[in-house]
Amino acid sequence: MSTAADEHVEHEHHHGYHHDKDALIKRLHRIEGQVRGIERMVSTDRYCIDILTQISAVSTALDSLAFQILDEHVKHCVAGALTSGDEADAKEKTEELLAAVHRFAKTR
Numbered sequence: 001m002s003t004a005a006d007e008h009v010e011h012e013h014h015h016g017y018h019h020d021k022d023a024l025i026k027r028l029h030r031i032e033g034q035v036r037g038i039e040r041m042v043s044t045d046r047y048c049i050d051i052l053t054q055i056s057a058v059s060t061a062l063d064s065l066a067f068q069i070l071d072e073h074v075k076h077c078v079a080g081a082l083t084s085g086d087e088a089d090a091k092e093k094t095e096e097l098l099a100a101v102h103r104f105a106k107t108r
Helices: 004-010 018-043 048-083 089-106
Strands: none
Touching: 018 048, 048 089
16 A cells, blocks of 8 residues: 555656765865855955955856756756657746846846
8 A cells, every 4th residue: 555655756856966965065165165265365355366266266166066967957857858749848948047147148
């Protein structure tokens, strides 16, 4: 006999990044450490160029993380919607993807 909890596990939805979640969290912790390092650099009056170099490194790390999540979103969420036969879901996921790409491109 299955319980409601068993049915929830069977139908549990995961996002595309789910299988890499632990690695993503480790990357986020490293980025967080870099940002705290920048804060310490500012508090201790470090040279401007040194601070800017570290800001650039954080920005690059965040860009790389964003591309990885975007890649997984396309491969999992968007591809799943497109192959599901649900036209409304496919349209929604396509529009979300395009909006995300536009937002991401505006920051460049």
